Amino acid sequence: MKQAYLGIDVGSISTKGVIIDDDNKILSSAYIWTEGDPIGASKRLLSLLEKQFDKKNYRIVATGTTGSARKLVGTIVGATMVKNEITAHAVGTTTFYPEVRTILEIGGQDSKIILVENGVAVDYAMNTLCAAGTGAFLSSQAKRLGIEVEEIGEYAARSEHPTQIAARCTVFAESDLVHKLQMGHPREDVIAGVCNAVVANYLNNVGKGKKILSPVVFQGGVSKNSGVVAAFEKALGCKVTVDENGHLMGALGAAILARKGKGRRPFDFAVEDTEFHVREAGCGRCPNNCEIICVYSGDKLIDAWGNRCERGAVH
């Protein structure tokens, strides 16, 4: 019986999962939409992973979770490692690309840059308050232009003179885009302009003051958009690598971290059939009125968090 490690990355938009062996070989992987239901998505993900998984020869001994719902899903699957997505992405990427110097990542609501030296992350930055230039922006603009977000790359590739779109802020970018369309700019050029705007926004905000060195690896949902990849290559003047498993890098990092961590707990696919529900309760014991999240398996309270102090502790 060989050992295997499960990694789950539950983001705001998509939920990703992998099972790897001791040599980081992917034994099973899945990618689905979160659809605002991290628990349901995780269960669906697990059943997809189970189908590809060789239960006769492998046994899952440790589980890692990452992404914005890492804590909730970590409780449900009994994770041995719960890590933020930046660390997970850094660990995942440097494992597969030890020579990488810069990791660009644009997700549904976050964007990050991680700088690497000698296979170790040395610096990073993340978007601060504003979600300009993330996947959510691209989706809404595609909708406005009446095309699918998947088609953006194709349209952008046809453009010869990308339109200048104000990149500082999503709100201004959107009004500028409408203005340019009304002035008669072709759709292809406007779409290519949007891709350039995303890149300019990223480099001016998240990438500000960072020295971007080659090799560059680009991941996150937006990396699947060839228009943005081309815009990055043009802006940076170097090749930008998009791994075919780039969307799984967070989950891979979580699985690798679980393997490297000390915790061991055999994972049981039976959680797919367990009823979990979450209740939010206002603590009410002081004027902070903390929102406490209580997670139940059946009728049993298995975990709770959200309290700022001991008064709100749930046992």
Add this chain to the structure above:
Amino acid sequence: MILMRDRRPEGLTVGIPQGLLYHRYSVLWSAFFKGLGITPVYSGPTSRKVLEEGAGVEVDETCLSAKIYMGHVKALIGRCDYIFVPRVDTFGHFRDMCVRFQALYDQCRNLFRSTGQKFLTYNVDGEFGITEEMAFLELGQSLGFSKGEVKKAYAAAKKEEQRAWREKLKAQEPLLKAGGTKILLSGHSYVLDDPYVGKPITDFLRSIDVTAIRADVVNRELALKKSVELSPTCKWEVSRELLGGIALYRDQVDGIILVSAFPCGPDAMVNELLTRKLKDIPLLNLVLDAQSGAAGVETRLESFVDIIRLKKGAL
């Protein structure tokens, strides 16, 4: 200004809002009023309710800390004879305070005009040669105390303030020599010391075994001199103390976190400057606003510390 030359009152109570400059002058203010036989009444620790109440009355464009301050003022209405709101404009050339502190007294009087609440202030304005001591003298005399009495109370309060400050400086010394991961926190004391806004940051850092050093807990005279290494033209007193603190402590820590309350004017300039100038040390720009849940902050703090530990090979 306080123009009511009341007869010297018996059993006078003065409300002290526990926001903004309270965190800088709490010892001085409390000792001064007590020295004159006045009973200070405190607004209590910041809570979500305080923030919500403050945000309801304060101008939208002001910073999170100003909104919290107004919540504290509101909590004191009707609970004391006077609410104490100082005006601190400048201590001299290149020693300005944020405009917020110039306007605060007038703003409070106008915002709470309909309540009939009386306010009390002192006015420090280096541009017109008005020192802190002169400001306190005017304050005390306006309440009917003799010049001698006020001078004595101020001198004693100042002594107590200096003693408390020396203790605070002394308490940080062993932290600088501690092993493990050390992070320098740079931010206004009314952000970092606020129980609702800043405390979750220090609590979380402690929970992941990080020693937090404060940039503002520093020999202030030395810091003002040292600050020119990072900016020879910065005109804000508190920003210069922080710049000096960073210049003095940067070699003794593993990373720096700039904590800022959105939208802080001085920080918008100074933290931008620091992001460009501090190239050789990991730097995190943490912007706090009323909306941010703890999760976003924890993700940023955890990943920042992970990157530092990955670099040291200690994760």
